[in-house]
Amino acid sequence: MTTQFLGARQRADELSGVDGLVRGPLEGYHHETYVLTLPGETRIVKVREPREEILWFDRRCFRSEEDLLRALQGKVGRIPAIHDVAGMALQGFIEGRTLKARAWGDRRIPEAVLDQLVDLFQEMARITPGMLNVERRCEPEDRAENGDCDGFLERLIVFVEDQVYKKNYADFGRLFEELGIGDEVFVQLRKNVSGLRERDFCLLHADLHRENLVLDPLGQLWAIDWELAMLGDPLYDLATNLYLMSYPADQRDRMIAEWFRVVHRVRPRSAQGWENDLGRLIGFKKAQSVFTDVIRLSLSLRDGSGINWVKLPSVVRKLQAIIAAAAGPLGLTEVPSRSRIATALVR
Structure with a gap:
């Protein structure tokens, strides 16, 4: 193993204990990630470290993904929990398979999965900029005013x-x-x-593609990797999802109709x-x-x-x-x- 990722591996080994099992590194563009079960517990957590010299191609809004996830507990249903371990905030690991790993034809997803994704859009539409007290990367003058979608x-x-x-x-x-x-x-x-x-801003995941959506053994859909989340135009989140998921035409149309239905119900100005x-x-x-x-x-x-x-x-x-x-x-x-x-x- 290269020294580039030795820190993350060492931390994972130390936290897992003598008899602990560490899985990894997992696949991922931005981070080197390991998964372990905490000694004497059932909690499964991720230990990760940013890759050195990684090229960032997306604007990021929040300074800490873990701080954001902590603030979203109770507001968004199925997202990773945050565990405080040895002075570190670690994300819980979601057991299951990503949508990318599923062998569904013509890029179609089951209707029950699409319904759960629509529910996620509805939950995010309820979260306005003033509801999140989470440190942001950009300065106030570099943030668009609420509704200024242009x-x-x-x-x-x-x-x-x-x-x-x-x-x-x-x-x-x-x-x-x-x-x-x-x-x-x-x-x-x-x-x-x-x-x-103009549309009222809300929370956006901004990267809802098949590798960031996990189905657990009970068929529940979880959204992971909130690192690119931001506050902004809700229609941008739908556009990103449609572009990245490449749904078949009929399912694309249904996603658009369902997105409008739930977002308009929560906040009409966010869907206009x-x-x-x-x-x-x-x-x-x-x-x-x-x-x-x-x-x-x-x-x-x-x-x-x-x-x-x-x-x-x-x-x-x-x-x-x-x-x-x-x-x-x-x-x-x-x-x-x-x-x-x-x-x-x-x-």
Whole structure:
């Protein structure tokens, strides 16, 4: 094991005791995570440590995920509990399987699972910015006023532009340019997604995809990994979920209808204008994916000091599809051919 993650492993071993069993490391992009049962107890907890030099592609709102989860106990039903152990706040481990691990066809999820996900949206819609006394990362002047959905989206665009595109331009700028993605696309993106209606803000998970949704043995749905949670436009959470889950068309339509029903019932102003704005927000998610996936997919091709040639064709296909999906929001006049993408990646 590398020394990079020795701290997390050592803490897990110390907490588990002489006869304790430590599971891990678990798969995860942002953290190295281990799972253990506390000695003499039935509580199962996670010990984790952020990966060094990780690339962050999403704006974060709360300083501590554990503090947020502690504040949400009793407000959101099935989320990890927080256990204070040896001076540390540790998340409880949810036993079960993620939705990604389930072998359901055509990306459909069972209706009972969809109903539980709708219940989660309803619970979050009830939690307004003034209800959470949790330390935040951003300064007050860098927060959109309640209801200012255009301002909320602008801050997300600025993060992508500054912290993903410009911050990594020294390493990936030439690749972006050769793919036809220059800094002018941000002008077009703003033009194509702005003009959102005002909606009352609420709590957002902001990353509700299949790996962050766990079904326990009783069929109950749990939401994990709240690290990207924020306070903002509730329609953004729906757009993110629709984009990441890729539901079949009929289930996508049902999710939209159910989201509107429960959010409108809780707070009508949080659901207004969704018919015109949902497409804009999904357009932003498609555009955001271009910048993150160009970097992620190109990094995935690295094989020591060379290139993983076997993986190259699949990466090229994925990247072309991602750019094609975002052509409208980014104002691209053409989508690069596969040979152009392959040449740029190799170079």
